[in-house]
Amino acid sequence: MHYYDGSFWGMHLIWWIIWVILIAWIFFIPADIPYQKSKKDSPLDILKMRFAKGEISKEDFEVSKKILTSDSTKNINS
Template sequence: MHYHDGHFWGMHFAWWIVWIVIGIFFFLFYSSSFQVTKKETPLEILKRRFAEGEITKEEYEEAKKVLTSKK
């Protein structure tokens, strides 16, 4: 390889840029700190629990009444 006439260093520099871009891509798109987490409302939790079969229809309707009633 030609270390002193610039050919090696130019390609070496290009590979550093490629790896840095790949690293930034993975950091931004796969890092948990950049993922937006949505907090479920109590009604959404109730609907999910009913859909998954954790509670009965009667329990769902009673809890929904409590959650949607105004105090």
């Protein structure tokens, strides 16, 4: 069997390209694929969703938002 006629290197090169693409795809796949990782919502995001659904009134939303934002600034400054 002679591997020097050029056909071996052609197929060999194709397999190397396939492996490089496969490895690159595994390592550089986007992290924001739906259902891949669950993103945790912040308390403010949850509050906004509850307000959007109509579960809480505007007054409740404003009071809760004020509490959440003032609480987060106290934790940062402490």
